Amino acid sequence: MTTPRGARGAVPRHDDRRRSFPQVAPREASDGRFAATWWGNAWVDALEDTALDPARLARGKAYAGRGHVDAITVTPGRVVAYVHGSRPRPYRTEIRMRTLGDDGWERFLDEAAARPDHIAALLDKDVPHALEAVTGLLPAPGDLVPDCSCPDDGYPCKHAAALCYQAARLLDEDPFVLFLMRGRGEQELLAELTRRNAALSAAETTAAAPPMPTVPARAVFDATERAGLPLPPPLPVPDRPGRPAVFPPDPDAPDPLALDLLASEAAVRAHAFLTTGHDPVAALTPWQDAVRLAAAHPGSGLTASTRALYRDLAYALDRTPTDLARAVSAWRQGGAAGLAVLEEPWDPPAGPFDRARPALIAADFPAFRPWRNRLSTESLQLRLGRDGLWYGYESDGGREDWWPRGAPDHDPVGALTDLLGR
Incomplete structure (x- = not known):
């Protein structure tokens, strides 16, 4: 029945x-x-x-x-x-x-x-x-x-x-x-x-990370056995660490977010060891490490598991998920230096900062108001970092709600051009 x-x-x-x-x-x-x-x-x-x-x-x-x-x-x-x-x-x-x-x-x-x-x-x-x-x-x-x-x-x-x-x-x-x-x-x-958002992330990953050349293992062993040839040189280190594969959810599998974070962590730290020989995590503060962990995840806080990550990391450090999301954008823009630009206004010495406004005016960009290391209009902002790079920021008109945008550049005109072109 x-x-x-x-x-x-x-x-x-x-x-x-x-x-x-x-x-x-x-x-x-x-x-x-x-x-x-x-x-x-x-x-x-x-x-x-x-x-x-x-x-x-x-x-x-x-x-x-x-x-x-x-x-x-x-x-x-x-x-x-x-x-x-x-x-x-x-x-x-x-x-x-x-x-x-x-x-x-x-x-x-x-x-x-x-x-x-x-x-x-x-x-x-x-x-x-x-x-x-x-x-x-x-x-x-x-x-x-x-x-x-x-x-x-x-x-x-x-x-x-x-x-x-x-x-x-x-x-x-x-x-x-x-x-x-x-x-x-x-x-x-x-x-x-x-x-x-996943489609945009996949498109960005595909465009930014072309396939690496490979050497078939059988060819190496065959060549070695026949003629005693030396092993081929190691593959070049990629420009950036890769991202883990994305699999459909399985209720019987471990937490997919935890696995994703572990794989991302391994890729980032392995890449750092290959390129610099040291661990970039050791000197970070708890807040910087939380931002780095969130930034290593390919999502933007939409799924339930990623929302939980943002919420839990932010709560543990007495911040809001929006604070963390903004910091993640800064980290993805320029790493620890980008995060410092987000959070630490400073007074730059005379030189590049003083020359920036005339350069922007000469390039027909609107007049920017200076304050400490920042040049602002109603909705656009450039910030000079201690590393000598200019970082782009954007806000809805009339709101002091600045978010990192674009790629940093030694030239303020270049940073603003990249910001407006994104």
């Missing part, structure tokens, strides 16, 4: 496109606004900018503040909850919005997968402004359509306003709720970002 689908004892299937949240306790931001994040406030602004009656908004905010909004359910294009009013029976209230089309999601995924800092920000429950600019994730005035079972025909009624204010709190806590509102679930997005 077969068990019918949905019968008692069947394992329920996870629905990534439907999430329910218990009552959200209100918390007013320090500036007096209802939401605490820029995207949460943008959600509130979209409602307030089209509201026809400010008094209803004020009552809705008071309802939200007094806990009148029950559990909230979010599905693509819809936010639903029961809201208590003046009558004993609560009203069914919802906010509808347009879902993002396939073209919009393609632009979002391409932009997010191309920049490790965007991925790190999303994993740290932050939304970079650049992603919003690419796709228009947040609702514009008029995009939110309220509906309520109450007799009030206001636009919106106080119950819909209360739901909208409380929904902003959900967005504060988890921006993936916004993505679900726009049509995609968290696991669906992370899986697609993982796939695209």
Whole structure:
């Protein structure tokens, strides 16, 4: 006898496109606004900018503040909850919005997968402004359509306003709720970002590490036996250590992340011994070693195991995963010297730093503001390292959120050109 689908004892299937949240306790931001994040406030602004009656908004905010909004359910294009009013029976209230089309999601995924800092920000429950600019994730005035079972025909009624204010709190806590509102679930997005990020990493590895020449072992032994020829010279040391192979997950196998890290460690240290004759790990601080370990992993923090690595390493050293992701970018840009450039501003002597600004102006680049070893515009920055190299940095306009970009160069114009070309 077969068990019918949905019968008692069947394992329920996870629905990534439907999430329910218990009552959200209100918390007013320090500036007096209802939401605490820029995207949460943008959600509130979209409602307030089209509201026809400010008094209803004020009552809705008071309802939200007094806990009148029950559990909230979010599905693509819809936010639903029961809201208590003046009558004993609560009203069914919802906010509808347009879902993002396939073209919009393609632009979002391409932009997010191309920049490790965007991925790190999303994993740290932050939304970079650049992603919003690419796709228009947040609702514009008029995009939110309220509906309520109450007799009030206001636009919106106080119950819909209360739901909208409380929904902003959900967005504060988890921006993936916004993505679900726009049509995609968290696991669906992370899986697609993982796939695209892996494809980019594979393409970079293939382009950066051409196949090494090989000598068949049989040919060596045959030649040695026939004519007593000397062994062929050793193969040249590659420019960089290789990366371990990627295998499908196996529930019966050891932790794949641990194996991957061990293989990466062996490759890096063996390469260092071959090229320098010493161990580069011995002199590192715990923080530098944690950054080096994370940087040795080919992923960008998307899979559950890699997210656990970033989280655990960061927690052990009282840092955040975003701190670690930024440091990893600096390490991949220039090793320990690149990490020092990220974390240690210093006052360079007269010379190369003073000549950099005239050189940039002569190359038709915008005027840069100097501060210690840094030259900055609103979104671009060059930092002079103690090793004499210029390191490129980039930030979303108007935000002091600098991330390493491009390859370091002795010439500031060259470093900036590489930064803009990536």
